[in-house]
Amino acid sequence: MGLLENRFDDNIVVEKLDKLLSWARSTSPWFFQFGTACCAIEMMAAAASRHDLMRIGIIPRSSPRQADVMIVAGTVTMKMALRVKKLYEQMADPKYVVAMGSCATSGGPYWQHGYHVLKGVDLVIPVDVYVPGCPPRPEALIEGLLKLQEQILEGRPLTRKTG
Amino acid sequence: MSEDIQLLIDDVVAKALAGDMDPINNIEDRVTRSKAKAALVKAKRFQPQIEVDSKSVQAAEKSDTESKQTIEQIVIASLSKNFSDFLDGEQNNDWVQIKAENWFDIAKYLKTNEDLYFDSLQCNTGVDLEQGMLESRYNLHSMKHLHAIEIRIKVSIEKPDIPSVESLWRVADWFERETYDMFGINFTGHRDLRRILLPEDWDGWPLRKNYEEQETYHGIVVPKVKEGWE
Numbered sequence: 001m002g003l004l005e006n007r008f009d010d011n012i013v014v015e016k017l018d019k020l021l022s023w024a025r026s027t028s029p030w031f032f033q034f035g036t037a038c039c040a041i042e043m044m045a046a047a048a049s050r051h052d053l054m055r056i057g058i059i060p061r062s063s064p065r066q067a068d069v070m071i072v073a074g075t076v077t078m079k080m081a082l083r084v085k086k087l088y089e090q091m092a093d094p095k096y097v098v099a100m101g102s103c104a105t106s107g108g109p110y111w112q113h114g115y116h117v118l119k120g121v122d123l124v125i126p127v128d129v130y131v132p133g134c135p136p137r138p139e140a141l142i143e144g145l146l147k148l149q150e151q152i153l154e155g156r157p158l159t160r161k162t163g
Numbered sequence: 164m165s166e167d168i169q170l171l172i173d174d175v176v177a178k179a180l181a182g183d184m185d186p187i188n189n190i191e192d193r194v195t196r197s198k199a200k201a202a203l204v205k206a207k208r209f210q211p212q213i214e215v216d217s218k219s220v221q222a223a224e225k226s227d228t229e230s231k232q233t234i235e236q237i238v239i240a241s242l243s244k245n246f247s248d249f250l251d252g253e254q255n256n257d258w259v260q261i262k263a264e265n266w267f268d269i270a271k272y273l274k275t276n277e278d279l280y281f282d283s284l285q286c287n288t289g290v291d292l293e294q295g296m297l298e299s300r301y302n303l304h305s306m307k308h309l310h311a312i313e314i315r316i317k318v319s320i321e322k323p324d325i326p327s328v329e330s331l332w333r334v335a336d337w338f339e340r341e342t343y344d345m346f347g348i349n350f351t352g353h354r355d356l357r358r359i360l361l362p363e364d365w366d367g368w369p370l371r372k373n374y375e376e377q378e379t380y381h382g383i384v385v386p387k388v389k390e391g392w393e
Contacts, residue, residue: 078380079362115369115376116361119386 018156025068026152029096029145032067032087033060037074039101039135046138058145064090069148071141072121075103075110081118088125096152098144099127102134109134172199179203234310235259241279245272251317258300258313266316267326267352273303274331280307284328287338289346291372295320299348301328318348320371327353345370 008014031053035043047053047060061067064087076084088097099121102108107119121127128151131144175186176199187203190196232240233256242249246269251262261269273281281303290298301314316325327350329335339350340359347368350356357363366377378385 078365078383081383082362082381115374118383123383 018158021158022153022155026149027057029057029069029148029152030059030061030067031069031071032064032091033062035073036076036080037103039073042135042138043071043073043100043141046141051138051142053142056145065092067091068094069096069098071098071100072104073100075108076118076121077116078118081124084121085124096128096148097125098129098131098148100131100141101136102132105130105132168195171195172202175199176202176206180206234312238279238312241276242269242272258315260315263316263318263325267328270328270331280305281312282306284332284335287335287342289342289348289370291346291370292317293372297323297346297348299325299342323348324351326351329353347371
């Protein structure tokens, strides 16, 4: 920053463009509105008036093309896994995934005998934040989303390699 | 309403029920008289109901003692007149075990016969009996006669063919598809026998005892770390 330092008036802040973009992105991670099982109820509760995800800039979107974050809320069966993958692929970069609940993180109660259950959504798509709980309370989900916002803030979108 | 008037009304209603209407008609106060008449109507409505109730209870008891035959015995007797060699093994009083061959005709008979009239198929499930046998169970119920019966059909696991009753009871469509999905019982004559819950390219029949989970599904690895879990 040596070139630009002390060359402007006092009311001008010099920063990296990366940081501006990350800041803008971290305060508006719109999530893809879909639920696969009971965790979706808690996700709805988190988005509803009492917990109000909108106050931290998180809005549900009904199309993968308009969403930045995919909250995988609930059990993912093998049949659904292919569709979850397809939906993830339809989202525009940069995209993030929150695995909500023990089913999405590891298969949960279906770990041993659920022949039809995907043992963790990270077998199919990359996961950024895991939220434990069965199901997690809305506070836990909000905690996870705040962690995700921190991650996005640290990210460098202009230099980040995608793909 | 004061207590005196209530007592008076009780008194005249009791007399009227005994057949003497004069005390009611002789009440001078119009309001009291109409109240007494209303009470009389109420009392009359209540009385015959009790009689009908006791009559129907008696009738039910009577029919119970008269017909000691269970519905299973009635069905077997009725079927024996029209079909030969349809029973499979020993029978008991809780279900009817029949052979698979004539099942469609038997089902049609059970549904259309006036005395049996099983117009509702309530459930169809499968069971893996092991020793190479599968079983399909049908719970039938008659909306008309309010009786119910369970039909069981055994088939070998090598050739699990059972005639479909999907064209008789429309609900059997999805029931049979589920049984097919889970046990691989082949319902011959079903118009649309596909898996209903699992993906169409799934391997194996999950509720059979000898089912083994596939190792990968469309490239997705199924981890099999089971130590320390039971």
